[in-house]
Amino acid sequence: MLSIVIFLAAQVLPGDVGRRVLGPFADQASVDAMNEQLGTDRSLVVQYWDWISGVFTGDLGESIRNREVSDVLIDPLVASGKLALLAFIIVVPLAIAGGVYAAMHEGSARDRIISVGGLSATAIPEFVWAVIFILIFALGLGIFPTTAQFPAGASVFTQLEYLLLPSLCLVCVLFGYIARMARAGTIEALGADYTRTAVLKGLPQRTVIMRHVLRNSLLPTIAVVATQAGYLLGGLVIIEVIFNYNGIGLTLARAATAKDIPVLQSGVLIIGIVYLVATLIADILYSILNPRVRLGAAE
């Protein structure tokens, strides 16, 4: 079903494929010849069958730019994965720690700074953060590159240097959201009977927080984090464009503009699958951490 929706949506894009390859000023005979070479002059049913039967055998077809679709997509997927991973590594612990800290100091100035600051940061779009960070850290102080596309064969540290600014943009956007969920969950857990019991039992505060509060408070946070995984992998078009980073978002945006349907539909399909898998993992984690879900299912 997902594949049909994606295939049909890709066909809605305006313009002729051969014309997009050769440009608007190309001779019509050339365009016709190109469409024949690419197979885009065939019926939609034939084109869809060709594509989907290839997908099941691991053959995603050929891009209109004369490359295997799998070759076109693999590097950008890895690139976006690196950027998403770095952003995740920074934002998840930071936001959870911030949210828990704010909850433990509920109503204080520290709580307000974290809550209001985090939400304000989330309200600002990532492209605004990108411009601010580039102006300050790349052009002003000159300590980071203006773009994220690291040279081929760059070391891990060089890659980190290039990826840090775009990651920070994502951190700013995601921090408030995750921290708010963590804060709300923690406040709820702190007021729960089991926490009061643990405190009255005389357990050290650290033990109470780690063993009783966090385990319960982070359940909704995990669900939020998991749904952001799909966004981070496939929804970074703006960040990738501004930082000139050849990730999957930029690749799909380019494919949409060029009407490179084989790349577009396969890329969107892969991202759709990533969303599904991320949601599944979130559900599994949720059930592992929350015995009530498992027991409920067993009943």
Next chain:
Amino acid sequence: MSKDEIQRQVDSVRARRSELENHIIDEYRAGYIGRREFIRRGTVVGMSLPLVGFLASACGSGDKEPSGGGAPVSTEDIQKGGTLRTGLQTPGSDLNPVVVNNQGALAILGQSGEYLIFSDRELKAVPRLAESWKPNADASKWTFKIRQGVKYQDGKPMTAEDVAATFNFQADPDTGGNALSAFTGVLSKGGAQATDESTVVFELEAPNGNFPFNTSSDNYNLIILPKGFDNKSWPKNFQGTGPWKLDKYTPDVGVNYTRNPDYWDKTRQPLPDRNEIKFYEKEEAAILGVQGDEVDVLAQFSPVNGKPLLTDPNVTVIELRASQHRQLHMRTDKEPFTDKRVRQAVALLINRDNIVKGLLEEKSDYGNDSPFAPVYPSTDKSVAQRKQDVEKAKALLSEAGQSNLDLELRTWQVFEVPQYAQLVQNDLKAAGINVKLNITDAASYYGDAVFGQSPWLDSTFGITEYGHRGVPNVFLGAPLKSDGTWNSAHFKNKDYDKLVTEYVSAIDLQSQRTAAKKIQEMLLDEVPIIFAYFYFYLTATKPTVAGVDVSAMGHVDVSQAGQKA
């Protein structure tokens, strides 16, 4: 050397030159053309650069005209070795020489590949894989002498057979190549013949005085490749005879080159050890790239987005006068533009000063409603420049019985075009013309690019962007001739068609100028298309870098560039 001796040498040279070449020399001596135009025309008809340089000094007044920008630097002032980093627009197409159609991709072709002729920044035809060329009497047949001893990067020799095969392949409609638009009516498949090991003869479909430009880097798909070469495999090896050899190509990211140790031109051996090209998807990122010191050279930027570079002391801007422009078409077969007075009124309402001085920061020439850009030597500059005249425009509209017009202006989001559309909208208000803007993406605007299925070709009022060409032939044909495939104005005028044929077949500059003047005056009166400006080709380099050579077509040559010593 005494004057008598010089004159004897000139006479001796002239005795061996053709009638056409002597005609150009006479034009120069008589002052009809300047030094730069003489050099350009001389190279076009096949005189070598040393010869034309000697004749320019011996026969002319010695006046030196300003160059197109970016003064050449001696290679002795440049450090050898190291890496030069260049920023380019991400190629929008497959790097198959047949289908390449944008600046980033064509600049890549020119790194490891070469053309018969390089059309340089001053529109001179500089010999590369062709050593020399000559037309027959009516310029319907051109004979090219092909350089010997040139090798491809895989070690195989480049031959005249390869040259003929390259042209016949690109001129074949079945190939589906981008160069067909330049060859239509000029050269057909089989028109190029290798008559011996070092000679290729081109039999043209019609006389063409500017044919060498069809074989040059202006026709950017035409890098010379081995006979029978599979063009689709080009991105795997970047085959060619050029100064750079492929090291690593990462699609959509960049290309790394090393020097080609077997490069044939001993006077142009690459100075840097490595040539790194980085692709930028968006111009804004590329501008940040050069400001942030990620690249030494940014091959092209627009005056609108690149304003920070124009005032940045850490950037040197090379500006080349060019023929790249926007065409504001008015459909001559649709109301209200069937009456030429309405078209003239619209042209008179446009404030070209605002566009050139405000929008384009004076990085532009004024257009005079014909494709004859001021940069072309054949342009007749005596034709009066059209200027804004609101009262005259109102009077013309009144005579035509038109008032309170409502128009839709269609175009797409590219460079400064949306801002240009807004200026047009604003200017036309002065005469009560209400313009609604309809600005889309490229695919929506161009559609299928055939009549009946393309807002570009079907809209009553629209703006279309055109890149630079070394000669105006393409601009005169497809967008304006009665059978033109890009004739968005639907302008059909048999007298105009005849004038274009006359212009294209003219060999000497005076004849071209005579035909050009008639065309300019006719288009100024008919105004099927408003050519308001011809903006400059802008390149940015770091101030520490010298020797970068660019052409307004989009080629960038860093083989003789490097850090200043």
